[in-house]
Amino acid sequence: MILPTIDVPSLPTKRLPEAERQDVLFLSRKFNDMVKYTKNFYADVGLFEECLFAARKATRENRDLLSRYPFVAARDGAMTIYHFAKALDNANGAAFRVPTIARLVDKNLLKDARKLLEDTFPLHVALRHAVAHAAELASNPEKEKDRALSGPYEGLGIKIEHEQATATIEEGLSNRTFFTTHQGQILSYDITKSSADALVEATRTFMSAFSRVSAHLRE
Template sequence: MTTDDLWSRGYNLLPNSPVKVDGSLFQPFIDSLESDDEQYHSMVLIMNLVQLNGFVNDYTAAVALHAFVIETRNRLLDARGLDLSMIHRKQEGLRLWDEMAGRDAAMTVFHFGKTLHNVRTSLRRTPTIKDKVNDDDLRNARRELERQFRHYEIARDAVGHRAESLESVEKIKRDSVRDSSGHRYQMGYIEGDNYVATYKGQKLSVGLDEKTLRALTQIARQVYSAFPAFIPMLPKLDHNSDINI
């Protein structure tokens, strides 16, 4: 998949053109709530719902960067007139960009999961919203996130504490997975279209392809469907709008 492929499917990442949500659309509902406490907690819940779309946009940018790296690497291999040392330097730069995309995608999924958790916990303090929410959609969204992104909960530590794993042999073993050859430690790198890393005996694998992006988008869409009264006011999640990266 090239960057042109990504754009042609509607993922238009144009600078300085953010997807904006008009907060005033929610104001009549907020004002209708009887207590200040529920109003405040309802605003927090709505902010988390909107933020899910922001994380889908972040994931889109990571997928786009990975596609750009592949496209540029292929052009580099076909280029003429470059000496071998120049090709090696450019290849190394592309590798670093690719791993940057992978780390950001992994952290984005982690934040997406935390935001979904925030939505669910906020319902305890927003009884008016809770009475009208579709609990099945929320449960199914959480299950699908766990199915599509196994061990996503370790992403923050696997990405954010990479150097700490190299403190000692014991920590390397702790953060490895075991296979037939023994301990296998993966600090974080790109394997095909996936970013892979290990932490505390678990392996994280995050897809950097359109299929995975669509899966994350669908999970966000399912969360939104749990709040039918808010759907007209929430981001559309169709990516036909410009997204600020």
């Protein structure tokens, strides 16, 4: 995999009122954060693929170790998606605190970027919580019960036939889908190049919303 190129809008502050400049500088930093997390997720996907390859070559002596490697990349991916979403939200909030930007920014493109994120990773907030707090969510029998998935259910290599039966899965992989159980449901995301490409598209769409802003500030 090759890291994507993402153009970041230039937002010079010299033409802005003093009261708007700090938020614009903050916005520029959030642009850079979005690019950073997008590339980090690309790295997560690349690492995941390398780990899968290594796991397939495992011997009896190192199989237990190498089989854990893909989960490291998948867990980090779940955290990275959440951090990307927060950076996007922070950038969006900053844009609308600046009257000059709020007047010129393409609001439809901002919505399109958010929709791309939500369509690709609809469960990213809950998934991040489940991954980040895995031990806390299983700290006593009641919490374990709350986390469990109830039957009947079939999918992702899981089959629960009876309503009374349950399954608690801290982390699992089905091909390139990472999943966990949380509050009685399956949370999952695909750690694939197509998912990484969708994140790139969301970032580029978000950045393109500021083309008129950038042109205005550079006049």
